[in-house]
Amino acid sequence: xxxxxxxxxxxxxxxxxxxxxxxxxxxxxxxxxxxxxxxxxxxxxxxxxxxxxxxxxxxxxxxxxxxxxxxxxxxxxxxxxxxxxxxxxxxxxxxxxxxxxxxxxxxxxxxxxxxxxxxxxxxxxxxxxxxxxxxxxxxxxxxxxxxxxxxxxxxxxxxxxxxxxxxxxxxxxxxxxxxxxxxxxxxxxxxxxxxxxxxxxxxxxxxxxxxxxxxxxxxxxxxxxxxxxxxxxxxxxxxxxxxxxxxxxxxxxxxxxxxxxxxxxxxxxxxxxxxxxxxxxxx
Amino acid sequence: xxxxxxxxxxxxxxxxxxxxxxxxxxxxxxxxxxxxxxxxxxxxxxxxxxxxxxxxxxxxxxxxxxxxxxxxxxxxxxxxxxxxxxxxxxxxxxxxxxxxxxxxxxxxxxxxxxxxxxxxxxxxxxxxxxxxxxxxxxxxxxxxxxxxxxxxxxxxxxxxxxxxxxxxxxxxxxxxxxxxxxxxxxxxxxxxxxxxxxxxxxxxxxxxxxxxxxxxxxxxxxxxxxxxxxxxxxxxxxxxxxxxxxxxxxxxxxxxxxxxxxx
Numbered sequence: 001x002x003x004x005x006x007x008x009x010x011x012x013x014x015x016x017x018x019x020x021x022x023x024x025x026x027x028x029x030x031x032x033x034x035x036x037x038x039x040x041x042x043x044x045x046x047x048x049x050x051x052x053x054x055x056x057x058x059x060x061x062x063x064x065x066x067x068x069x070x071x072x073x074x075x076x077x078x079x080x081x082x083x084x085x086x087x088x089x090x091x092x093x094x095x096x097x098x099x100x101x102x103x104x105x106x107x108x109x110x111x112x113x114x115x116x117x118x119x120x121x122x123x124x125x126x127x128x129x130x131x132x133x134x135x136x137x138x139x140x141x142x143x144x145x146x147x148x149x150x151x152x153x154x155x156x157x158x159x160x161x162x163x164x165x166x167x168x169x170x171x172x173x174x175x176x177x178x179x180x181x182x183x184x185x186x187x188x189x190x191x192x193x194x195x196x197x198x199x200x201x202x203x204x205x206x207x208x209x210x211x212x213x214x215x216x217x218x219x220x221x222x223x224x225x226x227x228x229x230x231x232x233x234x235x236x237x238x239x240x241x242x243x244x245x246x247x248x249x250x251x252x253x254x255x256x257x258x259x260x261x262x263x264x265x266x267x268x269x270x271x272x273x274x275x276x277x278x279x280x281x282x283x
Numbered sequence: 284x285x286x287x288x289x290x291x292x293x294x295x296x297x298x299x300x301x302x303x304x305x306x307x308x309x310x311x312x313x314x315x316x317x318x319x320x321x322x323x324x325x326x327x328x329x330x331x332x333x334x335x336x337x338x339x340x341x342x343x344x345x346x347x348x349x350x351x352x353x354x355x356x357x358x359x360x361x362x363x364x365x366x367x368x369x370x371x372x373x374x375x376x377x378x379x380x381x382x383x384x385x386x387x388x389x390x391x392x393x394x395x396x397x398x399x400x401x402x403x404x405x406x407x408x409x410x411x412x413x414x415x416x417x418x419x420x421x422x423x424x425x426x427x428x429x430x431x432x433x434x435x436x437x438x439x440x441x442x443x444x445x446x447x448x449x450x451x452x453x454x455x456x457x458x459x460x461x462x463x464x465x466x467x468x469x470x471x472x473x474x475x476x477x478x479x480x481x482x483x484x485x486x487x488x489x490x491x492x493x494x495x496x497x498x499x500x501x502x503x504x505x506x507x508x509x510x511x512x513x514x515x516x517x518x519x520x521x522x523x524x525x526x527x528x529x530x531x532x533x534x535x536x537x538x539x540x541x542x543x544x545x546x
Contacts, residue, residue, distance in 0.1 A: 007457070008377025012384060015365040015428065022421045023391055023399070026406035033405055083301050090298035102302060103543045104533065109305050112529050113486050115503040116522040119510060120308025123315050123519070130311055163305060192291070221395030223489040224503075228510055238397045238489075245401045245493065255405070258398040265395060 034255035044252060052256035062240075066260070069236040072154055073220040077212045079159040080166040084211070088170030089200075103171075110164035118228040121157040122148065125229070153229045154236075161225055162218050166211040173207020174200070206279055213272040217265050237261045309526055315519035334520035344505065344521060351501040354491075355484035358423035362480045365424070366431030367473065371461070374439040385436065392429045396489035399426070404493040414496030422490050427480035434476025438469035471540045478536050482529075 034052050037045045056062045091102050109117060124130045125147040132144040147153050177200060185195045201208075223238040230239060237257055244254025319329035338344050369388065373381045391399065403422050404413070412418040442465055450460035488503050495504060502525075506518055536542040 005377070005379075008372040008375075011368040011372035012378050015369040015388065016384070018365065018421060018424055018428075019387060019391075022403070022406075022418075023394075023425045024387075026402035027394070027399070029406055029409070030402045083304070086294055086297040087301040090294055100543065102298070104537065105302050106305065107543060108530065108533055109309060111482055111533055112309065113503055113506075113522070113525050115486075115488060115506045115510075116312060116525050117308050119506065119518055119522055120312040122510065123311050124308060160304065160308065163301070217393075221397065223397040224507060228507065232511070238395065241397055241401055242492075245404060251401075251405065254401055258395075258401055261395055262398050265393065269393060 030255045030258060033252055034259055036252050038250040038252045040250075052253050053260070055253070056256065056260055062257075065235050065237060065240050068151075069220050069238075069261075070264075072151070072158065072226075072236060073216045075151075075155050076158045076162060076219040077216045079155065080163050080215045081208065081212060083159065084163055084166035084170055085208075088167045089174055091167070092171050092174035106164045106167050109160075110168075114161065114224050115228070117161055118157060118225045121153070121160065121225075121229055125153050125156065148229055149231045149234045151234075154226055154234070157225050157229045158219055158222060161222075162215045165214050165218065169211035169214060170204065170207045173204045173210075176207075177203045206276060209272055209276060209279075213268060217268055221261060221265060312519050312522045313526060315516055316523040318516060318519075334516045335524070337517045338520045338524070341517070343500075344502070344517075347500045347502045347505040350499055351485055351503070354420060354423055354501060355481050357420055358427050358484045359477055359481045361420075361424045362428040362431045363473065363477050366428045366476075367435050367469075370432050370435035370439060371465075374436055375444075385432070388432045389429045391425050396426065396487070400490040400493040403490065407494065414494075416496075416499075419491065419494045422494055423484045423487065426487060426490055427484050430479040430483060431473070431476045434472045434479070435469065438472030438476075439465070442468045474540045475536070475542055478532070478540075478542070 033044070035048050035050065037047055037049050037051060039045050056066065087102075087106070091099055091106075094102065122129070126132070127144040127146070127148075129147070131147065132141075135141045136144070147156075181203070182195055182199055185199050190198070220236075221238055222236075223242055226234075226236045227239045227242065230236065232243070235243070238261065241254045241257050241261070244250045244257065316334055317330045317332070319331045319333075366388070369384075372378050373385050378384060399422070403418070407413040407415065407418045446468075447460045447464050450464050451457070455463070486503060487501075488507050491501050492504050492507065495501065500508075502521070506521060509515070509518060533542065
């Protein structure tokens with residue numbers, strides 16, 4: 001066994017070294033930063049404090065940003081589920097050619113540069129954007145409706161961005177449902193709706209949970225789309241961190257917010273993997 | 284009543300509707316790139332290639348594109364090499380705590396990118412590496428390596444270890460048997476993983492935006508920051524070029540590796 005250890009360590013150590021130096025160390029070093037106060041003009045003080053963390057709970061503005069981020073996470077997840085399930089179901093039951101074509105059309109926007117996709121939504125939702133121009137030309141409205149820099153714009157844009165992830169998680173889950181279970185339900189004279197609610201949907205629950213967790217986590221940690229569609233005023237946690245580090249230079253507050261965001265992400269992933277394991281055990 | 288219930292027409296309509304929804308921003312961007320007006324209307328008022336000409340002669344866009352491509356190529360190459368050899372050692376249980384090591388290598392996928400970005404900003408400021416290309420490259424290796432490790436581990440698990448052992452019995456050394464037996468078998472998965480790594484690097488804003496020096500920028504960061512100063516149709520032209528490039532790469536990758544099976 002020992003004659004395998006040395007080559008093994010040699011193979012692993014280059015990557016391990018990179019990860020320790022450029023991933024683990026930077027994240028750990030942000031912990032002390034988050035425990036100091038930022039004094040405008042002078043910089044980071046030497047005093048230790050928990051204020052950056054307590055502020056997130058007590059300060060009304062911070063609380064609003066955190067709650068908005070979570071609301072956005074739930075909203076986008078729900079929209080992706082409602083839009084993604086029918087498409088995933090259709091793909092799972094389609095013939096091979098149709099399945100490949102549709103899968104490629106789902107993957108394509110996912111591979112496309114995120115900045116480009118977000119820019120597409122700006123072109124659609126801006127005051128002089130396509131949707132407003134169309135509505136005015138048709139005569140439905142007289143003045144442009146505000147569709148960006150608010151919850152609506154972020155919900156629409158981010159649902160579009162993360163929908164492919166949901167679909168790609170749901171398709172294999174739906175495909176894995178044995179066809180004869182559904183056939184048996186039909187034989188027992190269950191209606192199409194009944195089969196869906198009592199057989200298909202519950203049996204695809206693991207896929208629904210995995211897809212939802214993925215979309216939720218991606219949504220609450222997203223920076224690019226909220227910044228491009230929300231602008232500098234309508235903030236979520238990630239854009240607040242961005243401004244703390246690049247605009248106001250209040251690094252300690254940004255560091256604390258970073259740990260809260262990371263904690264939320266790990267909490268959601270941890271909870272869901274426990275649920276999935278329990279389901280896996282009973283199935 | 285027949286046993287086989289195919290999808291009904293309502294479901295088909297819903298599915299097609301969602302597929303269309305997914306392509307809409309893509310079509311809109313392409314439409315905007317050819318428009319003579321700075322804002323968008325349907326039908327477009329006049330078609331022009333003017334914005335492409337502007338972009339292809341813009342030194343800033345060109346240098347941003349080169350920076351992006353070199354960064355992505357360099358990060359992918361390093362991630363492929365480091366990721367594959369580490370995954371091999373983990374797969375063959377040549378190291379202690381193999382499962383924990385694999386988790387560590389996948390961890391950059393879980394940490395929000397913006398958190399890694401700001402953590403590295405502080406770290407590089409402390410160590411005097413702020414604005415350094417080497418630091419940016421290492422950061423991109425970290426964010427791309429999980430895709431390579433994942434692809435390598437899943438490809439390796441489908442390779443019969445007895446094949447490599449047989450080569451060893453026949454006198455090949457460890458490296459030769461890996462090169463001639465295992466590597467060709469994991470190559471398709473590795474190509475797909477490498478492509479994902481490349482696209483991830485090319486797409487990245489949340490890490491790059493904090494680490495770029497004042498004098499250099501990548502293409503997505505340039506678009507990201509220029510949108511804040513107001514939308515210009517040249518952004519649509521750059522985006523259209525990226526859309527076409529992405530489409531071609533996806534089709535080629537599908538032909539070479541059956542890419543959709545690796546997603």
